[in-house]
Amino acid sequence: MQYRGERKKFRLERFKTPSLHSWSENIPKIKTKGMDAEVAIDVGWGHLIFGQTFDDHHKLIDLFLEEKTGRRDLAIYVRNHHVLLSKAPNLLFVDPSVTFRLWMHNYRMPKRRHGGFTIRFMIDRRDAERVNEIYRKCGMVEADQDTMIKNQYTQTFNYFVAEDPGDGEIIGTITGIDHKAAFNDPENGASFWALAVDPDRRAKGIGRALVRAVAEYYLAKGRSYLDLSVLHDNKKAIALYKALGFEQVPVYVIKRKNDINEVYYTGGPQP
Known part of the structure; x- marks a missing residue:
């Protein structure tokens, strides 16, 4: 089909195939030099x-x-x-989960802090029992209490809890993992797992405060990023992570x- 001469020629340049570099530039690069093996x-x-x-x-x-x-x-x-x-x-x-990453240099401190509860480290067996109770209420797999207590006193693990100062009850928990301590991560990363808030003791901002506590802890340690894995349909959690600056990355979990x-x-x- 021919067009009138005054019409502009169709420009194929507008439909150039994306380069391999542009496809892969957002894929996390895996460095291996100096990394511990089979961890x-x-x-x-x-x-x-x-x-x-x-x-x-x-x-x-x-x-x-x-x-x-x-x-x-x-x-x-x-x-x-x-x-x-x-x-x-x-x-x-x-x-069927997605991985989100917070690059620490993009983290922004909040203008206002939460109120009505405090964030601290898990300390003893009583804390571990309460953490398991929250896991159970949330339909999560419970953790061996002795293992949690032992882990807490290593450089690799950090079990944070949110506590109601009124009665001293733990109302939320999150587990931080330092990749540098775990396997000498060349990428200098960290991650968090098992974020849970007691469904019977919900207070506004507990989950957000726990995530911020982990992020700020590893930011202070000089870590480069913080990863998390969340079910693809957990819209509420995903909205929270995005609001805090997390971005989805092509990393997958095998079970x-x-x-x-x-x-x-x-x-x-x-x-």
Whole structure:
């Protein structure tokens, strides 16, 4: 079909295919030099496996085969996770979660602080028991109390709790993991897990304050970023993370097909 001469020629330049660089520039780069090898840490409710520390997928598979009943092991930052799944499709699956990252240089301190509760570290067995009670109320996997207490007194773990000063009751919790301490992370990162607020004692801003406590703690330690994993349909939590400056990154979580995780790899109840 021909057009009148005065019409501008169609410019193919407008539809140039994006370069490989533009596609990949937002993908976190995995550095390995100086990193400890084959690192999996016991968080209490399961093992947190740092996949980038493993060169052999079969060793990851062996770890998942050792998962104990009632526990929820998970692997994050796995290299070529699709290849890992192809080697154990009946054992493993990709969790329907998304990973968000806060680059610490983008963090902004709040103009106003929360009120009505205090944030502190978990201290003793009583605290650990209360944290488990909150996990239970929220439908989460409970953690071994002795493991939590032991972990708290290491450089790798930081269990934060929110406390109601009125009665001294713990009303929320979050677990911070220092990647530098865990496996000498060349990327100088950190992450948090198991954010939970007592559904019977909700107060405005508890979850936000706990996330800020973790972020500011690792900011003070000079960490470069803070990661988290959240279910893809948890809109309320995702809105909170985005409001705090977190951005989604292409990082995936791998879990074992077990009774606890069944709803996530079977698609849930069928109509």
